[in-house]
Amino acid sequence: xxxxxxxxxxxxRPVLVKLGxxxxxGVATVFAMPLVSSSLQPLLGEQSVGIxxxxxxxxxxxxxxxxxxxxxxxxxxxxxxxxxADAKKYNEAIKLLNDLRDTExxxxxxxxxxxxxxxxxxxxxxxxxxxxxxxxxxRNVVKQPDIPEAMELNTKYTIAQLYFVKxxxxxxxxxxxxxxxxxxxxxxxxxxxxxxxLSQGYYQLKDLDRALKYIEVAINDYTSRGKVPKEQWxxxxxxxxxEKNDIKRVTAILEExxxxxxxxxxxxxxxxxxxxxxxxxxxxxxxxxxxxxxxxDNDKELINMAYLFLSQEVPYKAAKVLDKAIKKxxxxxxxxxxxxxxxxxxxxxxxxxxxxxxxxxAAKSDKGELWSRLGSIYLDNDEFDKAEKAIENAFKKGDxxxxxxxxxxxxxARFNLQEYEGARKAFKEAAKSEKSAAYAKQWMxxxxxxxxxxxxxxxx
Numbered sequence: 001x002x003x004x005x006x007x008x009x010x011x012x013r014p015v016l017v018k019l020g021x022x023x024x025x026g027v028a029t030v031f032a033m034p035l036v037s038s039s040l041q042p043l044l045g046e047q048s049v050g051i052x053x054x055x056x057x058x059x060x061x062x063x064x065x066x067x068x069x070x071x072x073x074x075x076x077x078x079x080x081x082x083x084x085a086d087a088k089k090y091n092e093a094i095k096l097l098n099d100l101r102d103t104e105x106x107x108x109x110x111x112x113x114x115x116x117x118x119x120x121x122x123x124x125x126x127x128x129x130x131x132x133x134x135x136x137x138x139r140n141v142v143k144q145p146d147i148p149e150a151m152e153l154n155t156k157y158t159i160a161q162l163y164f165v166k167x168x169x170x171x172x173x174x175x176x177x178x179x180x181x182x183x184x185x186x187x188x189x190x191x192x193x194x195x196x197x198l199s200q201g202y203y204q205l206k207d208l209d210r211a212l213k214y215i216e217v218a219i220n221d222y223t224s225r226g227k228v229p230k231e232q233w234x235x236x237x238x239x240x241x242x243e244k245n246d247i248k249r250v251t252a253i254l255e256e257x258x259x260x261x262x263x264x265x266x267x268x269x270x271x272x273x274x275x276x277x278x279x280x281x282x283x284x285x286x287x288x289x290x291x292x293x294x295x296x297d298n299d300k301e302l303i304n305m306a307y308l309f310l311s312q313e314v315p316y317k318a319a320k321v322l323d324k325a326i327k328k329x330x331x332x333x334x335x336x337x338x339x340x341x342x343x344x345x346x347x348x349x350x351x352x353x354x355x356x357x358x359x360x361x362a363a364k365s366d367k368g369e370l371w372s373r374l375g376s377i378y379l380d381n382d383e384f385d386k387a388e389k390a391i392e393n394a395f396k397k398g399d400x401x402x403x404x405x406x407x408x409x410x411x412x413a414r415f416n417l418q419e420y421e422g423a424r425k426a427f428k429e430a431a432k433s434e435k436s437a438a439y440a441k442q443w444m445x446x447x448x449x450x451x452x453x454x455x456x457x458x459x460x
Contacts, residue, residue, distance in 0.1 A: 067148050068110040074100070078116055085124050093124050111144040115151060118144075126162070135162045153182055157194070164201065173201035192221040196233050203236060212240040231261045247276045264295035271308075284308045291321065299331040306340065315347035335364035339373070351381045362390070368397035372406045379409050387413035404433035408440060415447055423447060 077100045084093035097120055106114065122137035141147070141155045156179045163172030176198050183190045199214035215237050222229040238253040251273040258266050267290035274283035287305050290296050296305060302325045309318035322341040325331035338361035345354035358377055362370040375390035391410040400406050411426035424444065431440035
């Protein structure tokens with residue numbers, strides 16, 4: 001019965017794949033804002049600041065490049081295009097840039113002016129989701145000689161991210177590695193976010209070992225500084241370990257994730273991992289925590305919770321979960337679910353609660369099996385007349401898994417109703433089965449002695 005609802009690793013894998021892919025899908029959101037603030041910062045600064053001073057501010061301390069200044073007239077035209085872009089007048093902004101390019105001519109603009117011109121094109125195209133045009137424009141930025149190293153580095157990183165947006169992961173990884181090399185040549189730390197992005201690229205290229213290596217660099221960087229790693233990073237990490245079939249490591253990562261990100265999916269996955277490790281108590285505890293927190297909100301999850309309680313031999317909790325869920329309408333009152341509830345109450349020795357649920361389950365079933373089980377419950381509760389009728393109804397409907405058991409119940413019910421001939425017939429039918437033959441014969445012998453005793457009492 002548990003296999004119908006038990007969470008397996010098959011249900012875990014799609015969730016983990018989704019978590020891994022979400023990094024790439026979120027790239028546009030992650031880096032859309034910094035496009036302007038990084039390489040266009042001098043251009044968008046306060047107008048009172050001189051152009052030469054603005055250009056100087058962008059230079060990294062270690063730069064030895066001599067960057068040409070942006071001339072005032074060029075600055076004004078670029079600034080006008082920026083204002084149009086800020087007002088979302090993108091066609092007007094593009095026209096202003098085209099006019100600047102065509103009027104001044106590429107040969108008359110210095111390298112830094114051209115870099116900012118192409119940077120503005122790129123920003124507008126990206127905002128319009130014209131990613132190929134944006135990518136081409138950013139490539140033109142880094143082609144310019146003598147631009148500030150910071151501008152070159154920021155633009156290369158943005159190019160790598162755009163490759164990811166376009167799902168060109170090979171191009172993204174290649175550009176990102178160039179960026180890493182340049183960054184490290186300056187003695188600068190690339191940062192955890194860059195390592196996570198590189199990991200995602202390798203993941204998409206199916207180089208899972210490198211993907212794992214770099215996502216762990218990102219995670220360790222954060223944890224070593226007392227920062228909480230991003231949720232998506234842990235998602236990719238545990239997926240990669242899952243692919244290695246390292247269930248213990250996946251479990252440990254889920255435990256750590258849940259300290260900071262409380263989500264239903266993680267509780268379900270953790271319970272599933274505990275099951276994989278044969279840690280049934282912890283599997284049930286994880287699901288119970290999710291249930292207590294109120295995050296189990298569909299019928300399969302609630303039914304699975306009940307099955308876990310039954311597997312841990314706490315049927316009362318299983319019955320309480322199902323009873324509440326069925327009454328609220330979270331679990332449909334189908335014959336199968338009502339039967340499960342009835343069986344849970346019965347295992348909890350709550351026969352008065354089990355009987356009504358089994359009656360409803362049997363009434364909704366077109367098969368005799370549930371009527372047979374109901375008859376057994378009636379017998380346990382000394383309701384012999386109801387037991388007899390339930391078993392008779394079971395045989396009318398047919399499709400009983402253990403007819404021999406049903407005949408035994410029928411025989412015992414009739415015996416207690418003093419319907420001895422009917423009881424004898426039922427026991428004879430039960431005796432035709434090897435599984436019930438010995439027990440049925442014992443009952444017939446007992447009944448014969450009882451009848452002899454009753455006759456003796458009459459004669460006396």
